[in-house]
Amino acid sequence: MDLSIAIRNGNGKPRYQALADELRAEILRGDYPDPAQFPTESILCARYGVSRFTVREALRSLQSEGLIQRRRGSGTVVQPAAARGGALHQPLSNVGEILQYARDSSYVFEPMGTTPLPRKLSVHIGDASGGRWHHFRGLRTRQGEQGPIALTDTYIHPDLAAAARQIRPNEDPVFRQLERLAGLRIARITQDIQAVSASAPVAAALDVPRRSPCLRILRCFVDPSDRIFEISASHHPGDRFAYAMHIEADK
Amino acid sequence: MDLSIAIRNGNGKPRYQALADELRAEILRGDYPDPAQFPTESILCARYGVSRFTVREALRSLQSEGLIQRRRGSGTVVQPAAARGGALHQPLSNVGEILQYARDSSYVFEPMGTTPLPRKLSVHIGDASGGRWHHFRGLRTRQGEQGPIALTDTYIHPDLAAAARQIRPNEDPVFRQLERLAGLRIARITQDIQAVSASAPVAAALDVPRRSPCLRILRCFVDPSDRIFEISASHHPGDRFAYAMHIEADK
DNA sequence: TAGTGGTCTAGACCACATT
DNA sequence: ATGTGGTCTAGACCACTAA
Incomplete structure (x- = not known):
């Protein structure tokens, strides 16, 4: 039966x-x-x-x-x-969920060519190589919201330039495409959450006033050999986005 | 041997x-x-x-x-x-670490009497009881920092008023004292992270300009029967505090 | 090839909540 | 008293890395 x-x-x-x-x-x-x-x-x-x-x-x-x-x-x-969790929440506890979090929102991005890693990021990870990273920029929107909920800048390590050139917008997330194209596995993500003021370009993209509070999430994608192969910086409007999580008690 | x-x-x-x-x-x-x-x-x-x-x-x-x-x-x-993680980081993955996070910072708080739950919080948890919660307010500072890294408002459920009156400042965290005084266990914590503007009182307490970006962390402490017995709202100055975490890959 | 951590089984005893 | 999930053992086979 x-x-x-x-x-x-x-x-x-x-x-x-x-x-x-x-x-x-x-x-x-x-x-x-x-x-x-x-x-x-x-x-x-x-x-x-x-x-x-x-x-x-x-x-x-x-x-x-x-x-x-x-x-x-x-x-x-x-x-x-x-x-x-309520409407604007993003609960995450593993890498699978970061992908799945695309459920009821849509993400479009476009290639921005190559660039040296912005100083804030290179300082953050202690990178002094000075190579040119592939850069993508994207907006995440949610149905029923009156504006985007995230502006994301994604940077791909210079060593993966060949794979980065094959990345196509509007399909899988960048790191999933990288896994496939470059034959690498992602071991973990480290994340840094901070409150910042919206700079002029960020404010314009998110459709919020200049200097309004934004949640900035810096993510480092790390392979099993501890190499950082992707870095992303997301800015979320403070009034349209909350990061929700839960923590189990020690037994 | x-x-x-x-x-x-x-x-x-x-x-x-x-x-x-x-x-x-x-x-x-x-x-x-x-x-x-x-x-x-x-x-x-x-x-x-x-x-x-x-x-x-x-x-x-x-x-x-x-x-x-x-x-x-x-x-x-x-x-x-x-x-x-660097200097100003707070990595947390379980309840034990929330306690341990007091390592190289110090936290002092004082009782503020009882109050109805602020509307923002009662809306957040869907509480309409209207009872009076015990209220504590505290500042967390870190040696080497030029100002506090957190202003925390803590509210204790009306049912625990007897225990709340016995809470002493400058000892264990409020929720640890509650566990002992009220004989309850904490099952989990739900957390909500958002970027907000510093209100006048928050800005004064944190020694930052008015309207500067702040990380606000809302925590609900839940017992094994799913009852919320404590709520805390922490405001962290955006330029002196980052919330760091790491996420393991799915195997 | 040897040794690592990842997966999996079939048991066992226990603390705890419910009946 | 029964049944739940939490802890623990002694095995086994596997995928993977490194020598």
């Missing part, structure tokens, strides 16, 4: 990740109108024919994304969408 | 957490001048007489705190302090 597609390992994806994807889709689809009706670990083990380890790894992902909450003795409940 | 205090379970603390505490102390103490000299999983298993599960749980904590990086095939290396 069990028609569920068994969680296999054929595609190369770990089982716990495939299981997490499956359960995440169910939750976002609204399959659990009653939050307490989420299956227990033992049920998931039986239903998908995997060990408890695999189930727990999958649920750990969902918990870190804020989709479920777990309590010893009681069980697992899905977190109501209302508690997951 | 092994004089290491065995990782026990007597104190009630899980073994993996005791191990993480031990290794974290070693790293912060500078016991690994050569970052690559960090022990492998099998060495840690043998040295502390625990299973690989326990070791990996401990290392998972340290990795989420950005203290170590791990690579299949190569090994585990401690993350050089330089790569963990």
